[in-house]
Amino acid sequence: MQKFFSAADIDNLSEAVQEALTLKANPRAHAELGKHKTLGLVFLNPSLRTRLSTQKAAIQLGMDVMVMNMDKDGWALETQDGVVMNGTTVEHIREAAAVMGEYCDILGLRSFPSLKDKEADYTEDLFNKFIKFCGVPVVSLESATRHPLQSLTDLITITEHKTVDKPKVVLAWAPHVKALPQAVPNSFSEWMGKAQQQGLVDFVIAHPKGYELSQEFTEGVNITHDLNEALAGADFVYVKNWSSFEDYGKVYPVEEDWLITNKTLEQTNAAKVMHCLPVRRDLELSAEVLDGPHSLVIKEASNRVWAAQLVLKRMLENLK
Amino acid sequence: MQKFFSAADIDNLSEAVQEALTLKANPRAHAELGKHKTLGLVFLNPSLRTRLSTQKAAIQLGMDVMVMNMDKDGWALETQDGVVMNGTTVEHIREAAAVMGEYCDILGLRSFPSLKDKEADYTEDLFNKFIKFCGVPVVSLESATRHPLQSLTDLITITEHKTVDKPKVVLAWAPHVKALPQAVPNSFSEWMGKAQQQGLVDFVIAHPKGYELSQEFTEGVNITHDLNEALAGADFVYVKNWSSFEDYGKVYPVEEDWLITNKTLEQTNAAKVMHCLPVRRDLELSAEVLDGPHSLVIKEASNRVWAAQLVLKRMLENLK
Amino acid sequence: MQKFFSAADIDNLSEAVQEALTLKANPRAHAELGKHKTLGLVFLNPSLRTRLSTQKAAIQLGMDVMVMNMDKDGWALETQDGVVMNGTTVEHIREAAAVMGEYCDILGLRSFPSLKDKEADYTEDLFNKFIKFCGVPVVSLESATRHPLQSLTDLITITEHKTVDKPKVVLAWAPHVKALPQAVPNSFSEWMGKAQQQGLVDFVIAHPKGYELSQEFTEGVNITHDLNEALAGADFVYVKNWSSFEDYGKVYPVEEDWLITNKTLEQTNAAKVMHCLPVRRDLELSAEVLDGPHSLVIKEASNRVWAAQLVLKRMLENLK
Known part of the structure; x- marks a missing residue:
């Protein structure tokens, strides 16, 4: 699995559910699988359940976890190409995503919609660019239009x-x-x-x-x-x-x-x-x-x- | 010990002090005790000493630690029952505490007083409800009326x-x-x-x-x-x-x-x-x-x- | 090495580069070296690359990492001696640094300049006092005048x-x-x-x-x-x-x-x-x-x- 973004990313739902229930029955069975692998969790918005449950899951798989809070105001990301960045955005998604991909084996990203610009939200522009530029598998921790976990x-x-x-x-x-x-x-x-x-x-x-x-x-x-x-x-x-x-x-x-x-x-x-x-x-x-x-x-x-x-x-x- | 909230939670003070000094002499003696156990530290207010020292203690016991900052403004918790939640509180303590208890074996909570409503502060309403609803042992990281650590x-x-x-x-x-x-x-x-x-x-x-x-x-x-x-x-x-x-x-x-x-x-x-x-x-x-x-x-x-x-x-x- | 603050802290640059490239070729070769050692990362300012890369480096050396965000407004540190602290600063660098040194074997500190007071910035007052009072080795995660990493x-x-x-x-x-x-x-x-x-x-x-x-x-x-x-x-x-x-x-x-x-x-x-x-x-x-x-x-x-x-x-x- 290279990305987990929508229902399309899992073929057989029944098999996936059974596999999850097997993990629930024996949480540490795969504690070697994630050894020396790093999960980076990137939050552009607040999170309680997603933050804690995903950390817990990664720990149980033996992974190291690094959490990065990038408040949308504090570290505004530019997503458009061809823009002279002389305004409020401080870093382009091209660089930000690529750099995080260098430090992590798997990334998770949370990014809420603006609820103002339907097209920008529904094309999932930020999320798709993050996937494209980071170069590692990406788990959606909730995007503009979906919350697949x-x-x-x-x-x-x-x-x-x-x-x-x-x-x-x-x-x-x-x-x-x-x-x-x-x-x-x-x-x-x-x-x-x-x-x-x-x-x-x-x-x-x-x-x-x-x-x-x-x-x-x-x-x-x-x-x-x-x-x-x-x-x-x-x-x-x-x-x-x-x-x-x-x-x-x-x-x-x-x-x-x-x-x-x-x-x-x-x-x-x-x-x-x-x-x-x-x-x-x-x-x-x-x-x-x-x-x-x-x-x-x-x-x-x-x-x-x-x-x-x-x-x-x-x-x-x-x-x- | 199911909670650590006041002096009443330790019977023999002298014994407790001696046990703590024994840990100080050999910090990693119980590194297996906390293996595969998760400590969740929940901060409704800022913390330096409590945050770092409790993490350090947990690490030395072999625990995994997850930290959750819930700024009182950013994630206002409702504590009262019978309230229609159509105002500023976004989640009830009943759900928030119960969910965190699902992810953690032990929880720590920091919650300062309002200093405005004496009765609400001195009944330790939020803290007691957190203990009641989370279902796991709770360490006070400072509550409205006490700082037992x-x-x-x-x-x-x-x-x-x-x-x-x-x-x-x-x-x-x-x-x-x-x-x-x-x-x-x-x-x-x-x-x-x-x-x-x-x-x-x-x-x-x-x-x-x-x-x-x-x-x-x-x-x-x-x-x-x-x-x-x-x-x-x-x-x-x-x-x-x-x-x-x-x-x-x-x-x-x-x-x-x-x-x-x-x-x-x-x-x-x-x-x-x-x-x-x-x-x-x-x-x-x-x-x-x-x-x-x-x-x-x-x-x-x-x-x-x-x-x-x-x-x-x-x-x-x-x-x- | 007791501090890493400027080019003066590394004598032979070529040797250092070769050693770094050897680590890159075999990142986990020294995973026992940092076992049971704690790195504390203290951020007075935002950080993405420095935060994640330093955590990753520490994890690969087997260290435990604790991160402390001390926003300059939220937890203003006093650096001057002889000041009656009846204003906006809530803790003196003497205590804050010393306490963090008690919990950590190595500390990293990020502190940007004011860009208003040249002398205060260029004497690296805060950074030098942090080194002086914490009592453990300190890595600069960027100071007022230098970014040596x-x-x-x-x-x-x-x-x-x-x-x-x-x-x-x-x-x-x-x-x-x-x-x-x-x-x-x-x-x-x-x-x-x-x-x-x-x-x-x-x-x-x-x-x-x-x-x-x-x-x-x-x-x-x-x-x-x-x-x-x-x-x-x-x-x-x-x-x-x-x-x-x-x-x-x-x-x-x-x-x-x-x-x-x-x-x-x-x-x-x-x-x-x-x-x-x-x-x-x-x-x-x-x-x-x-x-x-x-x-x-x-x-x-x-x-x-x-x-x-x-x-x-x-x-x-x-x-x-």
Whole structure:
């Protein structure tokens, strides 16, 4: 594996999940594989779960880890070619990426979208250039449009907790006060769409009108504006807010009630509720659900380690 | 040991000090104990000594260490239940603590007080919830009302440098220009009060009127407003500023001179002078004392490693 | 080696370069040397290359590394004696350095100049006091007036890529929009001047009038204001902006064109072009040069590891 950026980077999802669960059962089984290999984690934005779980995964594989926080303001990177750099950007992605590639065997990069320039965000310009210029395998720690370690984690968690062979999985839009990226729902839809194709799940997205995701991520996926229709018989409900893709980065007022509660969940098949975290209680998801037997959010976050470890393991095997 | 938060978490102080000194004599004797165990250090506030000494201690026990800086503004945690999180807090302590507990075998947390809401600070709400929700042993790296690693260090340092069996130890208030927490003097008083009960020291607090500490920390302790009375015959003088507990977080003007100098120390038993650092020279403590033979401040800071290593060792032994 | 601060800290440059290249050929050959030794990296200013390459070097020597970011605003250090610290500085360099020396076997320090107070910057007051008070060997990670790890790296890179026995090396001033320190050109001049004395290179500096470096760093070095004269027959062109030393920290308008391009390089001996990075494209150095066969900048950055590893190795050998 040379990059881990989207669902396209893993062919057989079921095999990948099984491999991750094998790592979970025996975390130090490959402690020699990463010996004398260095993972560099580059954060252009804040991170808690991704930072800690990826470090943990790398340590368990025997790797050395170096963390680099490059705040977007403090160390602004230029991504355009042909620009005279006489403004606020201090280093070009060509040099920055190439240099980090010299010091590390594998790199991870986190870079959030601007939510202002749809085209720049959705062409994944910064991320693609980072991959191109660094010259080593790159793990996405969340990019402008995708969060694949989260989605792989989610598939692992669904596999562990499913009670039927092919569970019904619902991605349910939720309210928020801020404009959030579409990266998590894009990725979840991309991965669950693929999982549906491979016969692993039935997948539905429910969101209010105006919150359509980019079609790039929802091909072949059922979409409804009726939350209750989606929840009927659901085995897993994946709760997440996102801002508008069409009217890019905007937050529309939504009149209907999209907050999932214990009452709402009665129409499901005793559904397990998931969220990538951080979650705003009683705004995105009701506290009673988070604190009750429906919730998988902590086990889900815990599984981030095994998704990261699977990806790093495959990259390390490819280095040899 | 499941938590290290106050003097109540160590029964026999003398035994603990001897164990710490044994570690100091042979730092790598337990390098296998922490193998494949992860310490997560979570800082909601800045740290130099605590950060480095606790990392060093963990490394010497063979642990892997992950550091997480969660600036209070950048990643504001909600601690209250029943709140609709539509304001500035981005994650609830319930989720944040639980997730970090999934990635780490032991956690350390630093969280300063607000100095605005006495009740919130003195109930140690955030710290207690962190302990409750993370599910793994927790070391205080300084909380709103206590700094126990500092106080254990201080007892180790006093034991190493005492010239009489039961030294007279004075906690002496000192001037400052900013409003500082009571955490260090609270803890010092709590630990020295306990050390006095166990026959290890004679303990006195000297401070100006209006600077009374919470009675919770000073039970059975002699308190005077006369610095010279306290210093007479003292073997150790522990210098520290704090703001008012009663009129919470306020700084009162003090007319008398509370700055310790070589002259002031003449009335002591050639007292050793201690301070937790950082110290403002010639404001809190005179430069001549800091640079002269009375000062123990660097040796004291150095001993932070052994206090941390003792606590981590006991927690690791308890994990097994 | 007790400190690595200037060219004076290495006697025989050729031997040092060969030793570094031997490390490059076998990075883990001395993995036992640093076992149970701790390197503390203290950054008062941002760092990418220095941070990562020095960590990597230390890891390859088997050391444990602890990183401490002390932002100048967040943790302002007092350097003057005799000052009542009732202002903005929170800790004196005497205590801060001494404490860090207690936790680490070797320390690295990065501290940029103010560019406002020439005397304070050029006496290297903070750096010298740090060395004096910490009590352990200190590696400069760039100080107010020098960046010796960069210059040693540059000499390694020149040695690797030279095609004649004694190459002509040009330090060429370049335009910028900000006022930059003289540390890199000072150091480069100091090291190349010494390399010239030891028969390794011919060295010339080219800069516009008004951009004279301190004579302390340019003794015995040819200096011209004519870029073309300097470039004629050059084997290496080291491109770097700096602000005025004389009119300290000022940026003068320069009318002539000092931007190096492929055209400019035609008069050289197919010169290799170097830059310490970060570089502003088409402002300091043309993109066509950076992306073409003349450029050594990535290989140069990569060599930072071997300069750091050589210095740490010599310090570790001296600890024994």
